[in-house]
Amino acid sequence: MFIDTHAHLDFPEYKTEVSAVLGRAKEVGVGRILNPGVDFDTSKHALDIARRYPEVYAAAGFHPHCANDLDIESKGQLMALTNHEKVVAIGEIGLDYYYLKRSSKYSHYPTREEQIFCFEQMLDLALETGLPAIVHSREADADILAILKTYKNQIKGVIHCFSGDYDFAEKILDIGLAISVTGNITYKNPDLVDAIKKIPLGSMMIETDSPYLAPEPLRGKRNEPVYVVKVAKKIAEIKNIPLAQVEEETTKKAMKFFGIK
Numbered sequence: 001m002f003i004d005t006h007a008h009l010d011f012p013e014y015k016t017e018v019s020a021v022l023g024r025a026k027e028v029g030v031g032r033i034l035n036p037g038v039d040f041d042t043s044k045h046a047l048d049i050a051r052r053y054p055e056v057y058a059a060a061g062f063h064p065h066c067a068n069d070l071d072i073e074s075k076g077q078l079m080a081l082t083n084h085e086k087v088v089a090i091g092e093i094g095l096d097y098y099y100l101k102r103s104s105k106y107s108h109y110p111t112r113e114e115q116i117f118c119f120e121q122m123l124d125l126a127l128e129t130g131l132p133a134i135v136h137s138r139e140a141d142a143d144i145l146a147i148l149k150t151y152k153n154q155i156k157g158v159i160h161c162f163s164g165d166y167d168f169a170e171k172i173l174d175i176g177l178a179i180s181v182t183g184n185i186t187y188k189n190p191d192l193v194d195a196i197k198k199i200p201l202g203s204m205m206i207e208t209d210s211p212y213l214a215p216e217p218l219r220g221k222r223n224e225p226v227y228v229v230k231v232a233k234k235i236a237e238i239k240n241i242p243l244a245q246v247e248e249e250t251t252k253k254a255m256k257f258f259g260i261k
């Protein structure tokens with residue numbers, strides 16, 4: 001069995017199709033799917049889906065793009081969601097400076113300071129609840145590392161959609177975090193491929209980040225959990241090991257990490 005540790009089944013891309021999407025995943029052995037939220041409403045929607053389908057689990061959190069929607073009330077509401085046994089992580093949370101570094105037309109995105117405030121609030125929630133954190137890092141690796149270092153040995157965390165080089169991977173592993181790999185390993189990126197080759201399989205989980213990041217040759221199309229098998233196949237190819245080994249070890253890791261059965 002494979003586990004897709006990151007798929008936004010609650011996004012409008014799937015509308016009424018969730019059952020069909022889960023059916024296609026099950027057919028190829030994708031037996032568990034983790035649906036993270038990006039704010040309170042999406043976290044609640046993720047939990048609604050998890051309550052409806054036994055194979056789906058949820059995570060609750062505020063994505064850096066939604067940092068300004070976090071206030072005392074929504075933090076309390078989010079905290080209440082984590083009491084449900086199918087909420088197995090705080091996520092997705094993190095820092096995303098991609099738009100900040102570009103055109104001023106993106107000026108409505110939360111600033112660096114606003115994102116850091118929200119990220120730290122979310123890490124504190126991970127600390128309080130004992131749940132692992134699913135961390136998004138885009139063009140913000142130095143700040144991510146500096147902040148996570150201050151929580152070292154206090155919380156469990158995974159860098160989702162890993163897209164860095166081995167130097168960044170080593171630093172992540174050094175502070176005890178796990179690494180989650182998406183379909184972007186099928187895109188042409190020699191540094192990423194080199195990192196995948198060297199990162200121990202025991203520290204890895206797999207994900208689709210659906211509806212985004214469909215693996216080649218489907219790049220640009222709507223992604224879905226069925227394609228997490230393509231991610232596993234690519235890891236097997238890069239590491240020159242059997243697919244069954246990737247399946248077994250990433251599933252074992254994800255079950256233990258998120259406490260899912």
Ligand SMILES: [Zn+2]
Nearest residue numbers: 006008092209
């Ligand atoms: Zn995501």
